[in-house]
Amino acid sequence: MSEILIRELESVAELKHSEHLQRLIWGEDDPPDNSDLLLAIQHEGGLVAGAFSDGKMLGFIFGFPSSTQGVQHSHRLGVLSEARGLKLGARLKWFQRDWCLARAITLVRWTYDPLRAVNAGLNISSLGATSSTYHVDYYGPMVGINAGLPSDRIVAEWKLDSPLVASRARGAQPDLPQGRRVDIPRDIEQLVSRDPQAALAARLSLRETLMDAFGKGERIIGFDPETASYLIG
CATH class of the missing domain: 3.40.630.30 (Gcn5-related N-acetyltransferase (GNAT))
Structure with a gap:
């Protein structure tokens, strides 16, 4: 290629x-x-x-x-x-960061399914986004690759000019932050296909855990791709 x-x-x-x-x-x-x-x-x-x-x-x-000046919503x-395998997701996001900073946009927000370990690895671990907002069944019943579970979403907040994000943009990979670990399935799509009830249980368990943490003022501060674990603090 x-x-x-x-x-x-x-x-x-x-x-x-x-x-x-x-x-x-x-x-x-x-x-x-x-x-x-x-x-x-x-x-x-x-x-x-x-x-x-x-x-x-x-x-x-x-x-x-x-609606907030200096803030972009990233939709797709x-x-x-x-x-x-070409890391195009990350490359597109870093392009987005450069594009936004050139236009005085310093915060990008988007929703994603917190049960998708691949997305968490990109959004939280690679890009340095954090989250403290949970939406229950945000889109209602969905079709396509999102079918099979309530469409719960969390809001990733990407502070483009933060030292953490700037270091990742330069290729650095800081140590994982200290925080309480919350495990998720390594492959939720496979679990939905193999055991829908177990996938639903994973959705409801993570919903309860994150909503409780966010309600106490905690937030997602990291993600460990090796263990598919969020770090909460």
């Missing part, structure tokens, strides 16, 4: 192609963000970018301005299965 180029999408044709990419990543039943909406948001200060190799789009990231990040 040739060199990866990450850039903003530059035409209506590319925006339309991103709809196809979203269907490949999230499933045909999961409605993509359509090109008309992406075009309007891009023109009003949103980020719509992709990762390309030999002209082929392999990954996609979409963020838009929030996805990479084709054939391109996994």
